[in-house]
Amino acid sequence: MSLELVCPAGTLPALRAAVDHGADAVYIGFRGATNARNFPGLNFSEAEAAAGIAYARERGVRVFVALNIYPSPANWTIATETIDRAARLGVDALILADPGLMRYASDRHPTLRLHLSVQGSATNWRAIEFYRQEFGIQRAVLPRVLSVTQVARLIGRTAVEIEVFGFGSLCVMVEGRCALSSYATGHSPNTQGVCSPAHAVRWEEKPEGRQSRLNGILIDRYAPGEAAGYPTLCKGRFRVNDTVFHALEEPTSLNALDVLPALAASGVKAIKVEGRQRSPAYVGQVTSLLRRALDLCAAAPAADPHAPPPADLLAALDALAEGRTHTLGAYHRPWQ
Amino acid sequence: MTRPMKLAVGPVLYLWERRAALDFYAALCDAPVDIVYLGEVVCSKRRLMQREDWPMVARALEAAGKEVVYSTLALIEAESELATMARIVDAAGAEASGGRFEANDMAAVQYAAGRPFVAGPHLNIYNEATLQLLASRGARRWVAPVELPLATIATLGANRPPGLEIEVFAYGRLPLAFSARCFTARSHNRPKDDCGFICGDYPDGITLYSREDQPFLTLNGIQTQSAAVQNLSREVDALRAAGVDILRLSPQSQGFPAVIDAFRATIDARGAVATFPAPSLPGGYCDGYLRGEAGIDHAE
Incomplete structure (x- = not known):
C-alpha cells in the first residue's frame, strides 16, 4: 500500500515548493490565531490560499486547511468564519481539533471532509470513534506518543484513515495535552x-x-x-x-524512515511532515527526500521491513534536522 | 443566594504507599469536604492501591456523607488501559448511590454512551459549543482545563447547560502535560518498562529547577506539573461570582488537612480570607492562569 505524503506550507512559495517536489497533499493555515503555527509573517490570506489551491490542483495535489486551536468564546466567530472561508475555497479537507468547531463544520458544511488534528489528542481507537460517530471524521492524525506496534493495533480497530508524523520537530508531550508554554x-x-x-x-x-x-x-x-x-x-x-x-527532551528531530515499511504494512494512510514555520527551501528539500523514501518503500513492499533506509537519505535529512540528529521518538519503545 | 460552594479533593496524582493512601482517605471521612475523586489518572502501571481497595474506600467515604467519583486515566494508549477505563465506568454506573466517573479522555465519553459523567480537566473544553456537546452526551459537571482564564469560565458558566456544575482546580501543583515518556524513570536512568516504580519515592513529584535554581516544573511519571502550587484561596469570591460551584484541592503528602481547613474557612467567611498555611513545597504559590497571564505568575 502506498503512503500519502502530506507536507507543510506556511507561505505560498513553500506550498509551491512542496507541490513541485512531490507532495501528495499540502496543509496550510490562515493568518491569525486559528492554527498551531501562529507565527509572524506566516500563513495565508484568502487570496493566497485560492492561488495555492489552484496551483496544487493543476498538479494533482490536494490542499488541507488546519484550524487546530481550541477557540475561546472571544475568538469563536473568527474560528467559524475561518471554517466558512475554507468551505468557500473548496479545500480538500479541514483539520480540526475542537469538538465544538467540528459540530459547526459538520452541521454547516456536511460535504466538507474533516480530519482530526494531532491537537485533538486522540491516542486510542475509542477516542477516534467518538469523533467519527459525532462528526463523521475521515482521518485522524495521531499524537507522537504511540509505538509502531500500538499504531498497528489501533488501525485494526478503526475505519478512520490514520496519518502519522514522519519527519520534523518532535513534541515530547501529547499534542493537545500540553500547557507548559502557557x-x-x-x-x-x-x-x-x-x-x-x-x-x-x-x-x-x-x-x-x-x-x-x-x-x-x-x-x-x-x-x-x-x-x-x-x-x-x-x-x-x-x-x-x-x-x-535535557530532563524532558533533547533538541532533536523525529525521523520515521527506519519504520516506514512497518508503518506502511500496518495500514497507515499518510505520513505528515512537520514545519509550516520552515522556509520554502527547507520544505522543498525535505519533501523530495521523503518522496524518495516513500517511493522506495512502495517499490519494495516484500523487502525486509527491517532493512535500513539508504544512508545518504538519512544523512541528508539529518543535515536538515533540529539539532542535526534524529530519533524514532515513541515509535521505538526504549525512547519512552 | 446561590448554593454554598463545595470542596472537592481531586485524585491523588502521585504514587503513594498503600498504607499512606488508605490513611489519607480515612482522614478525609472526617474532613470538611463534599466530594472525593478516587482512582489513577496518571499511570496505568501503578497498582499499590489494589482493585478491591477502592470500593472499600468509597463505601467509607459515602458512609461519611461524601460524594465519590471514580477518575479515569488521562492518556489512554493500550487495549488494557481501555479495558480498565471501561471497568471503572461500568462499576461507577452500578453504584446504588448514583456513583459517577470522571472522563479524562474522549475514549471514556465514547464508551459511556450517554451515561452521566464528570468532564475532567484533561478533556479540552474551551468554549460553549463543546460544553453543550459534552453535556448532551452525559456531562453533569465540568472541571475546567487549568489554563482557562476566569473570564472564559464565567462566559461558559453564564450560558451553561441546565444543571451543569462547574469545578475549578483551586489548589495544588498544576497538571500541565502528559507524555509517552516517563520522566521520573528517565531521570534515574531507568527504562520505562523497568521503572521499579521509582516515582513511589517522590510523594509530591520531583522538582525540576532551572540552572539558576528557580523551581520550574515537577516530574511525576509521564505527567509534568508546575513546581509552584496554584492557590486560588484569595480568589474565592471571584470564582463564586463567575458561577463556579466546586473548588478542587489536589492532594499533597504534607499539610493537606490545613489546606482543606483554610479553604473551608474562606468559603464560609464569604469575603474574608482565612489565614493560609505557608507553602510547604519549593516553588511557592501561583495564580496567573485565572487572570489570563502566565500560569506561573503570582499576584502580589
Whole structure:
C-alpha cells in the first residue's frame, strides 16, 4: 500500500515548493490565531490560499486547511468564519481539533471532509470513534506518543484513515495535552496556536555563556562554541536532583524512515511532515527526500521491513534536522 | 443566594504507599469536604492501591456523607488501559448511590454512551459549543482545563447547560502535560518498562529547577506539573461570582488537612480570607492562569 505524503506550507512559495517536489497533499493555515503555527509573517490570506489551491490542483495535489486551536468564546466567530472561508475555497479537507468547531463544520458544511488534528489528542481507537460517530471524521492524525506496534493495533480497530508524523520537530508531550508554554508565557498551542513564542524569548551573552530565557525563565545556557537552539521550553537543560541535563527532551528531530515499511504494512494512510514555520527551501528539500523514501518503500513492499533506509537519505535529512540528529521518538519503545 | 460552594479533593496524582493512601482517605471521612475523586489518572502501571481497595474506600467515604467519583486515566494508549477505563465506568454506573466517573479522555465519553459523567480537566473544553456537546452526551459537571482564564469560565458558566456544575482546580501543583515518556524513570536512568516504580519515592513529584535554581516544573511519571502550587484561596469570591460551584484541592503528602481547613474557612467567611498555611513545597504559590497571564505568575 502506498503512503500519502502530506507536507507543510506556511507561505505560498513553500506550498509551491512542496507541490513541485512531490507532495501528495499540502496543509496550510490562515493568518491569525486559528492554527498551531501562529507565527509572524506566516500563513495565508484568502487570496493566497485560492492561488495555492489552484496551483496544487493543476498538479494533482490536494490542499488541507488546519484550524487546530481550541477557540475561546472571544475568538469563536473568527474560528467559524475561518471554517466558512475554507468551505468557500473548496479545500480538500479541514483539520480540526475542537469538538465544538467540528459540530459547526459538520452541521454547516456536511460535504466538507474533516480530519482530526494531532491537537485533538486522540491516542486510542475509542477516542477516534467518538469523533467519527459525532462528526463523521475521515482521518485522524495521531499524537507522537504511540509505538509502531500500538499504531498497528489501533488501525485494526478503526475505519478512520490514520496519518502519522514522519519527519520534523518532535513534541515530547501529547499534542493537545500540553500547557507548559502557557504556564511559562501565557500563550499555548491550544489557546493561541503557539509554543514558547518568540516574543517571550530573550538571548543574553554572559560570562557563563550564551543564555536563552523564556519570559525570564532560564531555558538553556551554552558553552562557547556550542550550537544554540531555539528555546522550546521542553528542550532546555534543567536540574533534577543533582544532575543538569535535557530532563524532558533533547533538541532533536523525529525521523520515521527506519519504520516506514512497518508503518506502511500496518495500514497507515499518510505520513505528515512537520514545519509550516520552515522556509520554502527547507520544505522543498525535505519533501523530495521523503518522496524518495516513500517511493522506495512502495517499490519494495516484500523487502525486509527491517532493512535500513539508504544512508545518504538519512544523512541528508539529518543535515536538515533540529539539532542535526534524529530519533524514532515513541515509535521505538526504549525512547519512552 | 446561590448554593454554598463545595470542596472537592481531586485524585491523588502521585504514587503513594498503600498504607499512606488508605490513611489519607480515612482522614478525609472526617474532613470538611463534599466530594472525593478516587482512582489513577496518571499511570496505568501503578497498582499499590489494589482493585478491591477502592470500593472499600468509597463505601467509607459515602458512609461519611461524601460524594465519590471514580477518575479515569488521562492518556489512554493500550487495549488494557481501555479495558480498565471501561471497568471503572461500568462499576461507577452500578453504584446504588448514583456513583459517577470522571472522563479524562474522549475514549471514556465514547464508551459511556450517554451515561452521566464528570468532564475532567484533561478533556479540552474551551468554549460553549463543546460544553453543550459534552453535556448532551452525559456531562453533569465540568472541571475546567487549568489554563482557562476566569473570564472564559464565567462566559461558559453564564450560558451553561441546565444543571451543569462547574469545578475549578483551586489548589495544588498544576497538571500541565502528559507524555509517552516517563520522566521520573528517565531521570534515574531507568527504562520505562523497568521503572521499579521509582516515582513511589517522590510523594509530591520531583522538582525540576532551572540552572539558576528557580523551581520550574515537577516530574511525576509521564505527567509534568508546575513546581509552584496554584492557590486560588484569595480568589474565592471571584470564582463564586463567575458561577463556579466546586473548588478542587489536589492532594499533597504534607499539610493537606490545613489546606482543606483554610479553604473551608474562606468559603464560609464569604469575603474574608482565612489565614493560609505557608507553602510547604519549593516553588511557592501561583495564580496567573485565572487572570489570563502566565500560569506561573503570582499576584502580589
